[in-house]
Amino acid sequence: MTTDHKTGGCQCGALRFATQAPLESVYVCHCRMCQKSVGGPFAVFAKLPLIRFRWTVGRPAEWASSSLGFRQFCAACGTPIGYRYRIGEETEHQYLTGGAFDDFQSIVPTVQMGLESKCHWLDDLPRMPVHDLGDNVPGTIFNTLTSYQHPDREVSQWTPRPPGA
Amino acid sequence: MIKDSRNAVLTGGCQCGAIRYAIYAMPTEGYVCHCRMCQKAVGGPFLTVAPVALADFAWTRGTPKIYRSSNIAVRDFCGDCGTPLSYRGDNSGRINVTLGSLDHPELRPPTLQYDLDARIAWAGHMDSLPGQHDAGLTSEVEARLVSLQHPDRETPDGWRPSEGGAN
Numbered sequence: 001m002t003t004d005h006k007t008g009g010c011q012c013g014a015l016r017f018a019t020q021a022p023l024e025s026v027y028v029c030h031c032r033m034c035q036k037s038v039g040g041p042f043a044v045f046a047k048l049p050l051i052r053f054r055w056t057v058g059r060p061a062e063w064a065s066s067s068l069g070f071r072q073f074c075a076a077c078g079t080p081i082g083y084r085y086r087i088g089e090e091t092e093h094q095y096l097t098g099g100a101f102d103d104f105q106s107i108v109p110t111v112q113m114g115l116e117s118k119c120h121w122l123d124d125l126p127r128m129p130v131h132d133l134g135d136n137v138p139g140t141i142f143n144t145l146t147s148y149q150h151p152d153r154e155v156s157q158w159t160p161r162p163p164g165a
Numbered sequence: 166m167i168k169d170s171r172n173a174v175l176t177g178g179c180q181c182g183a184i185r186y187a188i189y190a191m192p193t194e195g196y197v198c199h200c201r202m203c204q205k206a207v208g209g210p211f212l213t214v215a216p217v218a219l220a221d222f223a224w225t226r227g228t229p230k231i232y233r234s235s236n237i238a239v240r241d242f243c244g245d246c247g248t249p250l251s252y253r254g255d256n257s258g259r260i261n262v263t264l265g266s267l268d269h270p271e272l273r274p275p276t277l278q279y280d281l282d283a284r285i286a287w288a289g290h291m292d293s294l295p296g297q298h299d300a301g302l303t304s305e306v307e308a309r310l311v312s313l314q315h316p317d318r319e320t321p322d323g324w325r326p327s328e329g330g331a332n
Contacts, residue, residue, distance in 0.1 A: 073247025
C-alpha cells in the first residue's frame with residue numbers, strides 16, 4: 001500500500017472503496033444534472049482509471065441519468081458516490097464524489113465546469129453570516145447526538161444501520 | 166395520492182422523477198451546513214437546505230427512502246436514483262428540503278451558514294478556481310447526450326422520459 005492510497009464510502013458504510021494514486025483530476029460541475037443528483041449547487045468529482053479503483057465493500061445502485069452514463073449511489077443511505085460513462089473512452093474511468101473520501105480535505109478541485117448553470121449565491125458564500133449549530137438544534141438535543149455515520153477510516157467490522165425511520 | 170387543494174409556492178423532486186414534493190409557504194430562510202455528516206450525505210463540501218414546517222409540505226408523488234443518520238435526525242432520499250431530498254430533525258416539526266432538488270433553486274437561496282469550523286478549505290474561495298461554460302464533453306459525446314432527468318416543472322403522474330429525451 002502506498003501512502004497515496006485513498007479510501008472512502010457512503011454515509012452508512014454499506015459501500016466502501018479504495019483507490020491507488022494518483023487521481024487523474026478533481027473538478028466541480030455546476031450543470032443542472034449534477035446539481036440535482038446531489039441536491040445542491042454543484043457536484044465535485046475525482047476521476048481515475050478503473051484499473052486503479054475497486055469497491056471493497058458492497059456495490060452501488062445505479063441510475064442512467066442520460067444516454068451517456070450512470071449515477072451511482074448507496075441504496076441504503078442515498079449518498080451520491082460516483083458516476084460512470086456507458087459509452088466512449090470514458091468507460092475506462094471511475095468518477096467519485098469528493099465528499100465520499102475519508103481524506104476529503106485532500107480532494108481539491110482545480111477547475112469548474114458548467115459555469116452557465118452556476119448558482120449566483122455561491123459568490124456570497126465567503127461573506128454569508130455564520131450561525132452556531134446550537135442555533136439550529138437545541139442544545140438539550142444536540143448534546144445527546146450519536147452519529148450512525150461510518151467513520152472516516154477503514155474499520156474491521158461495521159454493521160450499517162438499515163434504512164427506515 | 167390525494168392532491169392538495171392549496172397552491173404550491175415551490176415544487177421539486179428527485180433526478181429521476183419518482184419522488185415529487187410541494188411547499189405551500191415560502192421558506193423564510195435557506196442555509197448551508199458544513200458539518201461532516203451533511204458533507205457525506207451529499208458527497209460534497211456542504212449541504213444546502215431550506216427549512217419548511219411539516220404542515221406546509223407534502224410529498225406529491227412517490228415515497229422517499231429514509232436513512233437514520235443519527236439518533237436525532239433522518240434523511241430522505243430517492244430509492245430509485247439516490248437524490249438527497251431532505252434532513253429532518255426528530256420532533257422538530259419541520260423538514261429541511263435540499264435546495265438542489267427544487268425545480269427553481271434560485272427562488273430560495275441560502276442566507277446563512279452553520280459549522281464553519283468544518284468547512285473544506287477550498288469551499289471558502291471557489292471564485293479563484295478557473296472555470297468554463299460547459300461540461301467539458303467532446304463534441305462527439307455531446308451529440309449523443311440525451312437527458313433522462315425529470316424536467317424542472319410539474320408533470321402528470323406516470324411521467325417517463327420520452328424516446329427522444331426527457332423533455
